[in-house]
Amino acid sequence: xxxxxxxxxxxxxxxxxxxxxxxxxxxxxxxxxxxxxxxxxxxxxxxxxxxxxxxxxxxxxxxxxxxxxxxxxxxxxxxxxxxxxxxxxxxxxxxxxxxxxxxxxxxxxxxxxxxxxxxxxxxxxxxxxxxxxxxxxxxxxxxxxxxxxxxxxxxxxxxxxxxxxxxxxxxxxxxxxxxxxxxxxxxxxxxxxxxxxxxxxxxxxxxxxxxxxxxxxxxxxxxxxxxxxxxxxxxxxxxxxxxxxxxxxxxxxxxxxxxxxxxxxxxxxxxxxxxxxxxxxxxxxxxxxxxxxxxxxxxxxxxxxxxxxxxxxxxxxxxxxxxxxxxxxxxxxxxxxxxxxxxxxxxxxxxxxxxxxxxxxxxxxxxxxxxxxxxxx
Amino acid sequence: xxxxxxxxxxxxxxxxxxxxxxxxxxxxxxxxxxxxxxxxxxxxxxxxxxxxxxxxxxxxxxxxxxxxxxxxxxxxxxxxxxxxxxxxxxxxxxxxxxxxxxxxxxxxxxxxxxxxxxxxxxxxxxxxxxxxxxxxxxxxxxxxxxxxxxxxxxxxxxxxxxxxxxxxxxxxxxxxxxxxxxxxxxxxxxxxxxxxxxxxxxxxxxxxxxxxxxxxxxxxxxxxxxxxxxxxxxxxxxxxxxxxxxxxxxxxxxxxxxxxxxxxxxxxxxxxxxxxxxxxxxxxxxxxxxxxxxxxxxxxxxxxxxxxxxxxxxxxxxxxxxxxxxxxxxxxxxxxxxxxxxxxxxxxxxxxxxxxxxxxxxxxxxxxxxxxxxxxxxxxxxxxxxxxxxxxxx
Numbered sequence: 095x096x097x098x099x100x101x102x103x104x105x106x107x108x109x110x111x112x113x114x115x116x117x118x119x120x121x122x123x124x125x126x127x128x129x130x131x132x133x134x135x136x137x138x139x140x141x142x143x144x145x146x147x148x149x150x151x152x153x154x155x156x157x158x159x160x161x162x163x164x165x166x167x168x169x170x171x172x173x174x175x176x177x178x179x180x181x182x183x184x185x186x187x188x189x190x191x192x193x194x195x196x197x198x199x200x201x202x203x204x205x206x207x208x209x210x211x212x213x214x215x216x217x218x219x220x221x222x223x224x225x226x227x228x229x230x231x232x233x234x235x236x237x238x239x240x241x242x243x244x245x246x247x248x249x250x251x252x253x254x255x256x257x258x259x260x261x262x263x264x265x266x267x268x269x270x271x272x273x274x275x276x277x278x279x280x281x282x283x284x285x286x287x288x289x290x291x292x293x294x295x296x297x298x299x300x301x302x303x304x305x306x307x308x309x310x311x312x313x314x315x316x317x318x319x320x321x322x323x324x325x326x327x328x329x330x331x332x333x334x335x336x337x338x339x340x341x342x343x344x345x346x347x348x349x350x351x352x353x354x355x356x357x358x359x360x361x362x363x364x365x366x367x368x369x370x371x372x373x374x375x376x377x378x379x380x381x382x383x384x385x386x387x388x389x390x391x392x393x394x395x396x397x398x399x400x401x402x403x404x405x406x407x408x409x410x411x412x413x414x415x416x417x418x419x420x421x422x423x424x425x426x427x428x429x430x431x432x433x434x435x436x437x438x439x440x441x442x443x444x445x446x447x448x449x450x451x452x453x454x455x456x457x458x459x460x461x462x463x464x465x466x467x468x469x470x471x
Numbered sequence: 472x473x474x475x476x477x478x479x480x481x482x483x484x485x486x487x488x489x490x491x492x493x494x495x496x497x498x499x500x501x502x503x504x505x506x507x508x509x510x511x512x513x514x515x516x517x518x519x520x521x522x523x524x525x526x527x528x529x530x531x532x533x534x535x536x537x538x539x540x541x542x543x544x545x546x547x548x549x550x551x552x553x554x555x556x557x558x559x560x561x562x563x564x565x566x567x568x569x570x571x572x573x574x575x576x577x578x579x580x581x582x583x584x585x586x587x588x589x590x591x592x593x594x595x596x597x598x599x600x601x602x603x604x605x606x607x608x609x610x611x612x613x614x615x616x617x618x619x620x621x622x623x624x625x626x627x628x629x630x631x632x633x634x635x636x637x638x639x640x641x642x643x644x645x646x647x648x649x650x651x652x653x654x655x656x657x658x659x660x661x662x663x664x665x666x667x668x669x670x671x672x673x674x675x676x677x678x679x680x681x682x683x684x685x686x687x688x689x690x691x692x693x694x695x696x697x698x699x700x701x702x703x704x705x706x707x708x709x710x711x712x713x714x715x716x717x718x719x720x721x722x723x724x725x726x727x728x729x730x731x732x733x734x735x736x737x738x739x740x741x742x743x744x745x746x747x748x749x750x751x752x753x754x755x756x757x758x759x760x761x762x763x764x765x766x767x768x769x770x771x772x773x774x775x776x777x778x779x780x781x782x783x784x785x786x787x788x789x790x791x792x793x794x795x796x797x798x799x800x801x802x803x804x805x806x807x808x809x810x811x812x813x814x815x816x817x818x819x820x821x822x823x824x825x826x827x828x829x830x831x832x833x834x835x836x837x838x839x840x841x842x843x844x845x846x847x848x849x850x851x852x853x854x855x856x857x858x859x860x861x862x863x864x865x
């Protein structure tokens with residue numbers, strides 16, 4: 095039994111336009127030192143998947159920079175390893191059609207060479223908007239045991255305060271875990287199973303799905319494949335019970351990031367010694383706290399210099415926080431420079447933002463104040 | 472075929488570091504942790520790559536397991552190369568018998584073949600005992616400009632400390648006329664940093680002579696340098712200004728760690744243009760809890776702080792429990808401090824575990840020495856370890 099991975103780096107980009115203007119969903123920074131794709135990639139690597147294709151669409155410069163040759167995930171391999179799959183546009187044929195793929199099925203059609211050549215028995219498909227630390231090997235095992243056509247990873251969620259978007263795919267399951275219905279809105283109350291879009295399918299079946307879709311002009315993986323097939327073929331759900339969150343808006347990026355300050359969430363995501371989350375190594379020095387530093391309930395990366403007060407915040411690599419500054423409930427991305435005497439509350443700064451001395455900025459929990467990349471305030 | 476290299480570095484990493492006692496019971500001195508996420512050997516290796524020296528032989532002998540594993544294929548330092556890169560050179564068995572490295576000079580002599588494979592014109596000799604950032608390319612330029620046979624890097628030390636070092640007496644042009652190892656009455660303050668550049672042919676000649684002399688202790692400082700001086704070879708002193716610290720003793724290792732703290736630290740590791748590289752273990756970011764107090768500290772990935780940390784340097788994955796107090800201490804990778812425990816003026820080696828309410832050391836003002844606990848040792852709940860104690864086995 096061998097498996098290869100395919101990661102969709104751009105799907106859901108439109109959910110969080112503030113942060114995807116110049117990057118893919120996959121390369122949105124998250125949790126002090128990671129990018130969203132690190133979770134999908136690490137989950138695959140930790141389950142011994144060593145051939146991974148990353149399907150890109152646009153804006154993928156930052157993603158390529160992040161991945162490099164893949165060595166930080168141990169995916170710099172002679173055989174297999176990581177492959178970026180850019181949009182397949184030929185010089186002559188596509189001038190009339192002239193467009194990039196628009197949905198998951200078209201993206202798969204563009205990656206058909208990778209799928210045909212990877213030689214694996216199973217293909218694991220993953221998006222980049224879901225944050226979890228999951229043993230994919232167990233999903234594949236269940237896929238084989240249940241004899242399913244497609245296995246979807248589902249997460250049970252309470253509708254109230256759900257981390258999932260209102261339009262998430264909601265699965266109805268029978269007692270054996272077979273999907274009997276798919277809907278595209280969360281119910282009004284109670285709890286439900288949400289599709290994480292992490293799925294396992296045999297390579298042969300995926301090849302058939304792709305050729306069928308080309309023949310019939312199918313457009314949507316969920317509507318034309320899953321919803322249409324679930325009466326005829328067994329679509330199975332693997333119910334994941336660890337921490338799982340889905341980034342679908344800036345507000346929910348903010349609230350999901352803040353969940354990292356809960357001990358049980360950090361334990362679920364990071365504590366397993368066999369399933370570490372890997373990321374690009376930056377070789378920053380350790381973070382230094384001055385005599386005046388006052389830190390409460392915060393997650394902080396390496397390479398920072400902190401001389402002020404930080405509470406309930408997520409601080410990325412290389413951030414400087416000056417004297418007399420108070421940062422509360424905020425997320426400061428890589429290399430943000432905050433001068434002295436500044437007050438920040440519910441603020442998200444993108445990379446390389448500079449906040450000059452004595453500035454006061456505040457958003458609200460449900461409406462964080464976002465400062466774009468490189469802006470000086 | 473081997474691509475020719477102008478300069479090959481040979482890093483002497485076989486030393487036991489016996490003055491570090493408990494910290495080197497299980498590993499060689501160059502692999503002792505420093506500054507949170509580094510090991511001593513990261514400094515010469517990073518200096519090499521930052522200076523454009525991409526071929527490094529690492530000579531190991533004493534307890535090399537951790538060191539070999541740490542260096543691996545050299546990837547963290549960009550020394551995983553098709554031509555050159557880093558290579559571990561352990562003592563080996565030859566046709567005429569097998570030998571341990573008998574001294575620093577003998578270790579290089581046994582590995583002349585490595586140097587000759589790259590047809591190197593110059594050989595840079597380094598040791599794995601010091602914390603410093605230095606551009607070896609400038610030193611090599613100086614060596615070439617002065618047409619020296621041997622260039623020795625020197626640093627100015629206070630005259631009262633000069634008798635602890637190998638002291639060079641120089642002429643105005645920087646050429647050395649006298650070398651005295653640990654002199655009682657030093658006549659110069661230029662101390663050898665243990666960094667040499669030799670022109671290869673001269674090095675080979677003197678190493679060969681030395682190898683034929685059974686009375687020799689096969690040491691650079693004791694034999695090779697004095698012999699070359701006596702023979703009238705051109706020996707130059709290259710003055711280095713900047714931070715340089717021998718971390719061969721418990722006290723100096725502690726001090727070197729403390730030198731990283733403060734607003735204007737004596738040694739800064741955050742300089743973009745001269746990064747110090749190290750091998751990472753994919754730890755999550757550090758978490759400082761709501762009850763924690765963190766003042767004047769250096770903390771790195773994987774740490775979880777629920778107690779108080781002051782004037783201390785913490786390695787990766789350190790856990791400090793609720794109500795625990797850590798002051799004036801160096802905690803290496805994976806140390807765990809139980810709730811309400813107290814650690815003052817101490818060095819705790821990797822994976823040490825301190826039980827709840829235990830105390831290690833005394834406050835720096837009244838302690839008569841640094842308490843040291845060796846790697847992997849567990850101190851049980853409520854136990855007391857005195858100031859200055861050296862715990863290497865329980």
